[in-house]
Amino acid sequence: MTTIYEVAKLAGVSLATVSRVMNGQAKVKDNTRHKVEQAMLELGYVPNNFARSLASSKANSVGLLVSNLDSAFFGEMMSGVETELRAAGKQVIISAGHDEESTEKAGIDFLISRQCDALIIHSEAVSDEYILQLNNKKLPILLINRIVEGMEDQCFIVNNEVGGYLAAKTLLDKGHKEIAYISGPEFKKDARQRLQGHKRALQEYAVPFDEELFYRGDYLENSGRDGMSYLLSTGRHFSALACSNDEMASGAMSYAREEGLILPDDLSVIGFDDVLFAKHMFPKLTTIDNPVLEMGQMAAKWIIKNIYKESCADIQHVFEPQLIERLSVIENSAGS
Structure with a gap:
């Protein structure tokens, strides 16, 4: 089986350069990209996430903890995160915490064991101190619908x-x-x-x-x-x-x-x-x-910008709610 090392050797470039080509990064010169692509074609090499991890020291995956999987609310959050990261060539690993401290911690431990590059967490049960301890281990933690003091730049909330x-x-x-x-x-x-x-x-x-x-x-x-x-x-x-x-x-x-x-x-x-x-x-x-979909997108963009060092638009952290008027509220004619 052809390895990423063989591709790098044939193309005459470093493993990091092969990784940048596989990840579609714009930093690679056109002639260098062409050499890598030709080497991959000649060797019949098909990129995979494991190979990318070896070349870039990144797992190219992000962990996402939600409260439950059968909620329309969390469905939108997951969609926002996954869409942004997939477009950047990254994968999302999802776990559910079910609003219980032990289950949330078990879900987070599972995501850490998968060597994710960052975690996006919607958590209610674990303490701020626990989250700060996780963040201090140099594993970036992003929070949706929650603010932890000292991590404001990694939090995304609605008022x-x-x-x-x-x-x-x-x-x-x-x-x-x-x-x-x-x-x-x-x-x-x-x-x-x-x-x-x-x-x-x-x-x-x-x-x-x-x-x-x-x-x-x-x-x-x-x-x-x-x-x-x-x-x-x-x-x-x-x-x-x-x-x-x-x-x-x-x-x-x-x-x-x-x-x-x-x-x-x-x-x-x-x-x-x-x-x-x-x-x-x-x-x-x-x-x-x-706007939980947008908050999920923003958390993903933060990771793309700060972890994967790719260009990204400005990041919004606080969202103001808006009234959506439909048909379930009418004037109270009785005037009670």
């Missing part, structure tokens, strides 16, 4: 507090005052920030936050159904519902329709994330854009 504020303000501007809320789990910082923004908007409009019309979910669709079941069981009237993510909004809306509510006439609903299915729901979901 969740502002997003929660925009969602509540949208309902309030439509005349809704009796507003129920289904939150994400308390241990997740983004859920707490979205709830803080929600409460800030209510305070500005002098509308009290109603603890009885509050349900804490887990960001999954079934907890949206459970939340709606609980809210209806209180017997309290509410004309609008804000959900901390679109998956719970989907579950809540399905349960509400099963209970005979006509949406949005009987109940306006707003979500958060703007995942792919939001525009296909009935009614189409008004929501807050959480």
